Amino acid sequence: MEELQASLQPRGLTLSTFPDKGRSLLAARDFYPGEVIISQEPYVCVPNNSLTESRCDGCFSKSNLKKCSACHVVWYCGSSCQKLEWKLHRLECQLLAKLDKERRKSVTPTIRMMVKLYLRRKLQNENVIPVTAMDNYNLVEALVSHMSDIDEKQLLLYAQMANLVNLILQLPNIDIKEIAENFSKFACNAHTICDSELRSLGTGLYPVISIINHSCLPNAVLVFEGRLAVVRAVQHIPKDSEVSISYVETAASTITRQKTLKEQYLFTCICVRCNKLGQYDDIQESAILEGYRCRDNGCSGFLLRESDEKGFVCQQCGLIRNKEEIRKIASDIKALSDKALKCSSSGNLQEAIVLYKNIEKLQKEVCHPFSIILMRTWEKLLEILMQLEEWKEALAICRLTIPVYERVxxxxxxxxxxxxxxxxxxxxxxxxxxxxxxxxxxxxxxxxxxxxxxxxxxxxxxxxxxxxxxxxxxxxxxxxxx
Incomplete structure (x- = not known):
């Protein structure tokens, strides 16, 4: 990693290793809000193509697409993107074109990304694609896979996917175990590529960006300019401080964030927010975000379950709320949510609006005004109202979300x-x-x-x-x- 260390030094960065975190990226100088800390092109990336939606392999655009006439898998918006990707796609195209029609359907974006990973390594080994300190397969090898933490079912899935990749590549001396391990690295280290409005476009592997550790109160943010990953400071980051970004949605209780991080990234967060787990302030915040409110509309208190589990007690005024009452409302909300999801998925948007408004009414009975559960319902309503061009009502809902966004x-x-x-x-x-x-x-x-x-x-x-x-x-x- 000496070459990488030397490459990071002019950028005001340095690599370090901590016993509880592994490799970390540290600021070797002060960074200030809005300043670019580091940027990187993907080692490999793929758009989120599906049976219903396709994107250009070069720029992820949905406009003026034409399918590759040889492999019938990859799309391009024009000759410039096709030329940009040609060195790599020329090899990939030959492999995909050999597959029968049914086998080709099994080539998901994740499978494609793995195929491209090995083809890129091959082209770099042959000096067809240049190798730099920030763009080489050694950086991929250094990523943590967490293979020892994965359950048997997931290991079996990775093995099956590795066999398919091996069948497509047909390279000599390829190690199926290594392919399976790289799938685990994808799961822990790949990033969702988003547009400027944070809508998902594809997936990319950025080995240097992946060194940056997670915090639930990060001092930097990762955004994308096309396929380029850009990390900017959102706080003053003093020299010798660790650079951090968030891997997950931070508008959640500590327990929810911890659960998501453990399931998806296989580690337990020990950031300043997570260290408050179990403390009164954290319990209060979790109850406001995801729990229940006092039944007295004039009280802003939050509820905690009684020790005998007969009900929930307001921590501000002491009123008890019946457990069965809350259970009944929660059950009604779940039933309505299932119906609303089906309606919106099938295009029955007017019916979906009625259902989400009924959900909102019930949630207001049990949720705190700053509840993220209520906020998600408003977000769904806003999305549908925008689709239907109901601008006035959409604005009213959008304004409701702002105070919650400001708080969470x-x-x-x-x-x-x-x-x-x-x-x-x-x-x-x-x-x-x-x-x-x-x-x-x-x-x-x-x-x-x-x-x-x-x-x-x-x-x-x-x-x-x-x-x-x-x-x-x-x-x-x-x-x-x-």
């Missing part, structure tokens, strides 16, 4: 900035220009830190803010003239 996310979190952006777009569309300016300004204040200012997305946001200001100025001058 840190000040410089991209999701908070994007929610302000959504609010601003709806306000501007409905002629509420002054409110739109306020929302766009708040969005810019956050997203310029997390996204920078030079991407097409940010340029569009800044342009919208300027246009809204011009429109407001014109309206003001028109009123003054009249």
């Amino acid at each position: 996310y840190p000040g410089f979190h991209p999701l908070l900035g994007l929610q302000y952006y959504s609010c601003g777009k709806l306000e501007w569309l409905l002629g509420e220009t002054d409110d739109a300016i306020k929302s766009f300004t708040k969005a810019v204040d956050i997203l310029r830190i997390t996204h920078g200012t030079s991407t097409p997305f940010m340029k569009e946001l800044l342009m919208k803010l300027e246009e809204a200001r011009v429109e407001a100025s014109f309206k003001l001058s028109s009123r003054e003239d009249s």
Whole structure:
């Protein structure tokens, strides 16, 4: 890793190893909010292609796609993306074209990524693709696989997938056990590639970015500019401090975050938030986020289960809420949620709205106003209302989410900035220009830190803010003239 260490030094970074975390990325100088800490192109990546949706292998676009005429698996939006990928796809194409039609259907994005991993290694070994300190297979070999922590069922699945990859590649001296181990590395180290609005586009392996450890209160954020992974500071990171990002949704209780991290990434988080597990503040926060509220609407207290389990006691006013009452409401919410999901999946959006509004009504009876469970229902309602172009109602719901977002996310979190952006777009569309300016300004204040200012997305946001200001100025001058 000496070459990597030397390559990181000019970037103001250094590698270190800790007994409880393994390899870590440390700041060798001060970093400030909005500053790019590190960026990396993927070693390999694939779009999230499915039977219903396809994307370009080069830029992940959905427009003007044409399928590769030889392998009938890969799509491109044009010749530039095809040329960009040709050295690697030329080999992949030959292999995929040999497969029969049924076998080709088994080539999922994850299988494709593994095939591309070994083909890229082959091309680098043959000097067809250049090797650098930040772009080589040794970095993949150094990633942690957690194979000893995986259950037998998962190991069997990896073995089956490895056999399929071996069948496709047909390379001499290939180690099926190594392929299986690399699948485990994908599960723990690959990143979901998102667009500027954090919508999933594909999956990529970024071996240097993967060195950055998780924190539930991170000092940096990972975003993507096309396929380029970019890590920016969202706090002042002093020299010799560890750089951290979040691997999971941080708007959750400590128990939920710990469970997700253990199941998906096979480690127990010991960050400053998780170290509060079991303390009164953490119990209170968990109850507000995912638990139940006092039955007195005038009380903002949270509930904890009594020791005899007969009910839940408000920790503020002492009122007891019957366990059966809560169980009945929770059961009704579950039944309605199942129906709503089916309706939205089948395109019956009007019926889905009715169901989600009924869910919202029931959740308000048992959930704290800052509950993330209630917030998720509002998010689903907002999504459907936007699809139906019910702009006024969508704005009302979007405004409900803002106070919850402000509470559950840190000040410089991209999701908070994007929610302000959504609010601003709806306000501007409905002629509420002054409110739109306020929302766009708040969005810019956050997203310029997390996204920078030079991407097409940010340029569009800044342009919208300027246009809204011009429109407001014109309206003001028109009123003054009249």
